[in-house]
Amino acid sequence: MAAPSADRRADATAAPQPVTADPGTDTIPALLQRNARDFADLPALTSLDVEGAPTLNWAALRDEVAAVARGLADLGLRSGQRMLIMAPSRPEHIIVDLAATCLGAIPCTAYSTLSSDQIAFVAEHSAAPVAVLAGTDELARWRPVLDSLPALAHVVVMDDDAVPSGDDRFLAFDELHAQGAAAHPADPDTFDRAVADVRPDDPLAMIYTSGTTGVPKGVVLSHRNALHEAVALRDLHENPPHLTNVAYLPLAHIAERVLSIYLPTVNAGHVHTLVDPANVVTALGRVHPQQFFGVPRVWEKMVAGLKNMLAGLPEEKQTALLQANELLQEGYKLRSAGEPVPADLAERIAETDEAVLAPVRQMLGLDRLFLASSGAAALPVEVLYFIAGLGVEIQEVWGLSETTGAVTANTAGAFRAGTVGRPLPGIEVRVADDGELLVRGPIVFLGYLQADGTIEDVTDDDGWFATGDIGTIDADGYVTITDRKKELIITAGGKNIAPSRIEGLLKEHPLIGQAVAIGDDRPYISALIVLDDEIAPAWAAARGIEAAEPATLASHPQVRAEIEQAVDAANERLARVEQVKQYTLLSRSWTPESGELTPTLKLKRRVINERYRDDIESLYGA
Known part of the structure; x- marks a missing residue:
């Protein structure tokens, strides 16, 4: 924070008692147990999407995790097995992730934008016997490939009304929870023993790389990895315990996993989940978080x-x-x-x-x-x-x-x-x-x-x-x-150029939502530019331009003149060899759903180069 924020930093340091963790001996399940014991009444998990949803304190969260863990165990999920999750940031996602972890299983969140073919690859590669899906949208992506996944025995669906009827593979999350909640109180030692069996060097989770190029890889993390990261960040920033944050990015993103699962477990923090990242600005106004990534x-x-x-x-x-x-x-x-x-x-x-x-x-x-x-x-x-x-x-x-x-x-x-x-x-x-x-x-x-x-x-x-x-x-x-x-541009003249600097300067203009620099094996740098689909209509309206759709605005003379000025302004701050000599303003937006961006909003350069090959060739006179 800035120097004038000293008072805010001081306010945040008020805490009931110190929170400690040792990456060499502790695990995420063990710290969950600690939080339920030592910080039982502190808030742990709140949904920003369900009106009037109660906040779970750490004791209640541990009980929810224990119930779902028992339900997953009854489905046959065992230590060392992988479990796939495809759902946005919502309480059930964090609960089921922690539940698998407490069994010694390895949860793996898959991006909700994966195609059916990509889902088939991830499911086959992980050999997951259980998948947990949010609802109708996720089911639509999975249904075409379900019958080709012999290892997948059970599909748990968070939204009750989305559970397909007449198929024993499917189970409602609420039913899984109810079954586990009924069995756990009569035999809590089963959960406690499973937690005690987890060791620091055991696998904690798996993340499939988002795949800007090539086939995704399954990145396997340990408890020691996650706890060292969380403790190092806490000590480096001198974080007080019990910080509040908003979980809005996909939990397949390593930053969101650390900040909304591992760090809050280490520090007994309070996570507010948000399903739609587009509503994050509104969420900030509701929560006033102490930590935001x-x-x-x-x-x-x-x-x-x-x-x-x-x-x-x-x-x-x-x-x-x-x-x-x-x-x-x-x-x-x-x-x-x-x-x-x-x-x-x-x-x-x-x-x-x-x-x-x-x-x-x-x-x-x-x-x-x-x-x-x-x-x-x-x-x-x-x-x-x-x-x-x-x-x-x-x-x-x-x-x-x-x-x-x-x-x-x-x-x-x-x-x-x-x-x-x-x-x-x-x-x-x-x-x-x-x-x-x-x-x-x-x-x-x-x-x-x-x-x-x-x-x-x-x-x-x-x-x-x-x-x-x-x-x-x-x-x-x-x-x-x-x-x-792999993304450095090497021009036909042998110059090594970093495209991110060029793209960053172009995007400084509010009208430009995305830009990609082109120039590998080319005589000069060119660029594909996309309007910001939120800012562009407001910018146009303020100037009396009636067209609201970015596709229409992209051809408007006043918009094109503004983009020309933006390119010129960027070029003034670039070396001659880096300057954008030609560009084209595209008439469609780029999103993870349309395929040009990863779920974490990085450019899929290979996809863009293939999809806009004709536009790129035209920039070089072809």
């Missing part, structure tokens, strides 16, 4: 929305807010450079923050934030600066599913804008001869699941894992990510 696109859209809102304010108020933003940015940039903030400037910042910006944070639900973070892709530095100008300092992190999330992180006391911070405690990072970043330490995963059920360790003889990311480490230990090793 956003992938870059979430922060980018927040900034675009705020800038669009500013444009509609009276000139006097708009000027006051912009001046306040610039003032806080000034202090942030000085601290980022390791320079002191002069006393008179610090005083002006504090006064301006309280008078002008505190009400804005309160309106946005960001007023109680202890930690704001971003990862999964590069966050454009101008977005970082603008948010800092609101008094919310985003701490960028870098990591992968294979590293149980964050490898490096900036902190409130040690950060450098434009970098992803320094390695977490106990973690080593070095640069290989070809520029690839290598990681070693207790957060590196067990390995990839093989078709025969074994786990293949892919670290080298010295324990180093090759991340596939290209980067640098400065003299102070701060890591900067250049790009993915």
